[in-house]
Amino acid sequence: MRPTRVRSWIAERVPVSLRSLEQPLREELPVHLRVWMGWLGGTPLLLFVLQVLTGILLTFYYRPEVTHAYGSIRHITYDVRFGWLVRGIHRLGAQLMVITVLLHIIRVFVTRAYRRPRELTWIFGAVMFTLTLGFCFTGYSLVYDSLSYWATTVGTNLLASIPVIGPSLLWIVRAGPDVNPDTLGRFYNVHVGVIPTVFTIVLALHIWMVRLHGVARLESDPRRETYFFFPEHVLRETAMALLIVLGLVLWSMVHPPGLGAPADPAVTPSHIRPEWYFYPSYRWLKMVPMQAGIWTTVAFIVGMVFWPWIDAAIEKRAPGRRIGLWLGATAFLFTLYLLISEAVS
Amino acid sequence: MSLNGLKIMVALLSLALVGALIAAAAVDAKRQKEAEARANVALEAAINPQIARGRAVFEKYGCNSCHGRDGSGGILNINAESGGRVNDLTHVFETYSQQEITDRIRNGVPEVGKSDPTGPDPPLRMPPYRDLIGGQELKDLIAFVMHLRPAPGSKPDTTGW
Amino acid sequence: MKPGAVPSTRRRFLINMLLGVAGLVGMGALATRFLQYLVPPAPPQREVELATVRLDTIPDGAGVIVHLPAGHVAVERDGDRVRAHSAVCTHLGCIVRWNPAGAQAWFCPCHHGSYDRDGRVLAGPPPRALTAIPAEVRNGMVYVRVTVHAQDRA
Numbered sequence: 197m198r199p200t201r202v203r204s205w206i207a208e209r210v211p212v213s214l215r216s217l218e219q220p221l222r223e224e225l226p227v228h229l230r231v232w233m234g235w236l237g238g239t240p241l242l243l244f245v246l247q248v249l250t251g252i253l254l255t256f257y258y259r260p261e262v263t264h265a266y267g268s269i270r271h272i273t274y275d276v277r278f279g280w281l282v283r284g285i286h287r288l289g290a291q292l293m294v295i296t297v298l299l300h301i302i303r304v305f306v307t308r309a310y311r312r313p314r315e316l317t318w319i320f321g322a323v324m325f326t327l328t329l330g331f332c333f334t335g336y337s338l339v340y341d342s343l344s345y346w347a348t349t350v351g352t353n354l355l356a357s358i359p360v361i362g363p364s365l366l367w368i369v370r371a372g373p374d375v376n377p378d379t380l381g382r383f384y385n386v387h388v389g390v391i392p393t394v395f396t397i398v399l400a401l402h403i404w405m406v407r408l409h410g411v412a413r414l415e416s417d418p419r420r421e422t423y424f425f426f427p428e429h430v431l432r433e434t435a436m437a438l439l440i441v442l443g444l445v446l447w448s449m450v451h452p453p454g455l456g457a458p459a460d461p462a463v464t465p466s467h468i469r470p471e472w473y474f475y476p477s478y479r480w481l482k483m484v485p486m487q488a489g490i491w492t493t494v495a496f497i498v499g500m501v502f503w504p505w506i507d508a509a510i511e512k513r514a515p516g517r518r519i520g521l522w523l524g525a526t527a528f529l530f531t532l533y534l535l536i537s538e539a540v541s
Numbered sequence: 542m543s544l545n546g547l548k549i550m551v552a553l554l555s556l557a558l559v560g561a562l563i564a565a566a567a568v569d570a571k572r573q574k575e576a577e578a579r580a581n582v583a584l585e586a587a588i589n590p591q592i593a594r595g596r597a598v599f600e601k602y603g604c605n606s607c608h609g610r611d612g613s614g615g616i617l618n619i620n621a622e623s624g625g626r627v628n629d630l631t632h633v634f635e636t637y638s639q640q641e642i643t644d645r646i647r648n649g650v651p652e653v654g655k656s657d658p659t660g661p662d663p664p665l666r667m668p669p670y671r672d673l674i675g676g677q678e679l680k681d682l683i684a685f686v687m688h689l690r691p692a693p694g695s696k697p698d699t700t701g702w
Numbered sequence: 703m704k705p706g707a708v709p710s711t712r713r714r715f716l717i718n719m720l721l722g723v724a725g726l727v728g729m730g731a732l733a734t735r736f737l738q739y740l741v742p743p744a745p746p747q748r749e750v751e752l753a754t755v756r757l758d759t760i761p762d763g764a765g766v767i768v769h770l771p772a773g774h775v776a777v778e779r780d781g782d783r784v785r786a787h788s789a790v791c792t793h794l795g796c797i798v799r800w801n802p803a804g805a806q807a808w809f810c811p812c813h814h815g816s817y818d819r820d821g822r823v824l825a826g827p828p829p830r831a832l833t834a835i836p837a838e839v840r841n842g843m844v845y846v847r848v849t850v851h852a853q854d855r856a
Contacts (some may be wrong), residue, residue, distance in 0.1 A: 274693040275576040278569050346796065350812060353795040372742050373851065431547040438554035445561045449568050462617070462769035464796040466811045482813065482827075619766060619800070664759040664766070 220407055224422035225429055228307070228414040236300045237406075238433040239440065240328075243293040244399070246441070247331075248392065250286035258338070260384035262377050265340035266458045273453055284448025285441075290332055292440065294473045297328055305524050308507070309412040315504035317409065320402035322501045327395045329473065334387035336471055340380070345459030346468045348383070349375060357486050375461070469538075476534040496527075579690065586688050595685025598678045602670065612689050621663040622654035631691035642683050647671035747851035754844045757784070765800035765807060772850040775835055776800070776808055778819055786837035786846050787821040793828040808832065 228234070257276055259268040272279040301321070304310060310318035337348035355366045371378035423429070470478050481489040499506060507520040542550070586592040599605060599612070607627045608615050615627025633642060649669035655662065674682060754768040754777065765778035767789045774789035774797050789797050791810040798817065801809035806824055808817040816824040821832030836847040 270692065274572065275579075277573060278565070280572060281565055281569070346812075350794045350796060368741055371740075373744065378742070428544060428547065431544070431551055435547060435551050435554055438551065438558055442554060442558050442561055445558065445565060449561070449565055452568075458614075462767065462774060462797065464799075464811055468796070468812055486827075617767070617769075661761045661764045664761075 221424075221426035221430075223407070223410065223425040225411050225425055226413050226417070227419055227421045227423060228417045229411060229429070230423070230432075233299065233303045235432045235436045236296060236303055239296040239436055240293055240300055241399070241403075242433075242437045242440065243289050243296060244395070246289050246444075247286060247293065250282050250289065251388065251392075253282045254286060255388060260338065260381055262340070262380055265338060265380060266455070269339055270455055273455060280452040281445065281448050284451075284453050285444045287453050288444050288447055290335060291473075292444070293328060294332060297325055301325065302528070305503075306521065307412065307414050308520075310504040310507070311412070312504070312508065314405070314409050314412055317402060317405040318504050319501060320398050320405065323398050324395060324402065326497075327391055327398070330391050331387065331395075332471060332473060334383045334391065337383045338380070338387065339455070340459045341456035342459055342463075342465050343456050343468060345461070346464055347470050350468065351470060351474075354481075357490060359487070472535070472539065475538040476531045479534040479538040575693070579693070582688065582690055589684075589688075591681050591684045592688050594677075595681035595683070595688075598674065598682040599685055602673060607665065607667075612686065613692065616665075618653065618663045618665040620656050620660040621665070622656050625656060627665060629691075630686055631689050633689060634687045639683060639687070642686060643679065646674060646679065646682065745851040747849050749847055749849050751845050751847050752850075754846055757782070757839050757842050757844055760784075760844075763802075765802075767797065767800065768844075768846075770846075770848065772848045775837075775846055775848070776821075776832065777837065777844060777846075778807060780819075782839060784837050784839060784844050785819060785821075786835040786844075787817075787832035788835060789832075791815055791828055792823075792830040792832065793826070798832070 254272065257268055257272045257279070259265060269283070272283055274280070276282075304318070304321070333348075333351060336344055338344070352366060352369055355369060356362045358365060367373070369379075369382065370376070371382050469475075477489075477493060480493070483489075484492070503520075510519050510523075596611070605611070606616070608630050609627075612630030612633075614629045615623070617625065618627045619625060621627065637645070645667070647670060650667035653663045653666055750772075752770055752772065754770065754775065755766065757779065760766050760777065760779040762779055762781060765776060768775045768777055776787045776789040776798060778785045778800075787808075789808075791798050791812065793810065793813055793815050796810050796812035798808040798810045798815075800807070803809075805818045806816045807819040808821070809815070810817075810826070810828070813827050815826035815828040817828070817832055818824050821834060823829075823831055838845055
């Protein structure tokens, strides 16, 4: 068939103009995004896609049953062809996703890209950050080795400390009065079904918002030049993506994932700890009484979600003094301090 | 960086990725060999009637109630040298001779070493089975125990990376 | 006017309201059933007496953790008698260990909570004493009274 016949065949069945599809590619980005930190928007997206792919592959062999979970992961790691690679990418990819999301948040925070009218984009982002941590917590609980079982037990027991709704929340999360076979099933489904679905919807909304508003200008940058999303920015992000996948593959080869001792509900190991991304709250909750710890954490989360408006109010009172930036830097350094002091203890 | 520079970088990274994935095949081949060796041992055991009989003896006399199913890991034995638990039997094939195993089963293990010398005596000892297990049953049991192999990945993985 | 058109705006409003309310109630009913699906009821439970270990397997003055399907029990021997407590730390649910040191009898490895022989908190973050469990020794065997609930799944 001749090209125009093909084109009209498609155009009749998919009534969308090629021009409107091309438009997002022709979008112009402000040149301040050319620095390496500007390549970070797409990285969490890439890692999410990679996690979904490797995650789906893992579900082909993983068995969410108390008696089989550990054994199935051992099977994947040691027997399945390239199972070590799939699991290695999934595990390291999870850690990298937390890091790149944090870097992306820092970039957006420092450039004040959340300011009006882009507050909703920020809120969707805050929701996704919380969901990412939810991914990590539920995913780690599925390994069912000693550390994983007890980190999950202790982590969920924290819920009971929430006033009023705590014990009921714990009951729902655990599916009953104590950890039972349904608990693992619950965490598995949240990790594999609930969070991915919600995350994808919020991600679509977030990206749609970014496309609708365009990338925010950097206030301190007088330059008005732009460059095209396609091909220049796409190439940058592709380069970053390839670098990351390369890193994940190489690391999995050099340091393949292993497995601790199988979970034993009768014995708590001598040194249990959550994963590193929970060190700051873990440390904080050890430093202050439980109730104070919970309320300050809630306040921090609320502050983070509504930051665009808080920052706007601050800027109105004290314009140009970047107090918001100082607050953010202080919060970041304090969190880093908590993380490091927990890591070395 | 110029547009052409970016394109070259992307092309080079793609090639590097291909190279890494080819190298990954070498890593996988080694692991597959080990997996095949394990599968062969399991297959031999499955078709060897003596091993099946030996497993039946192992279960009949309650060995698994202390040493774990298929000797894979023992129950708590406070302050025992073997990691505070009754020892698993997956390393017997490379640690003891046939005669040593026979002696231990027949005479039991009346003294269990203490992990902390100042701590309590481990409460569990292995009783002697000389009056209970003998003849063909004993031979089958020893064949079974000698065929046990450790499962891979029994080493603790302390990092998440 | 076209056939089927609603002549008055008040009637149209009422019918829309009816549709809206019925729709919401319908979806609400479905959502309620789904929520009930997710929240399991409290299983039936009974208090029973269970045999644990022989007294002579516990060195005098020492403690052991007994793992029963009904839970974890910290048993400490004192001559011919025993003291039993739940071995679940009251802080965040880790299993304590026997670790005698001065007044300390039980120690939790998670956040270093410390309990004495009667289960009372000596140091650390635990908010309450270990739950006492009635125990007695009969014919050389240690028995405890615990609450068991139905486990209809293996």
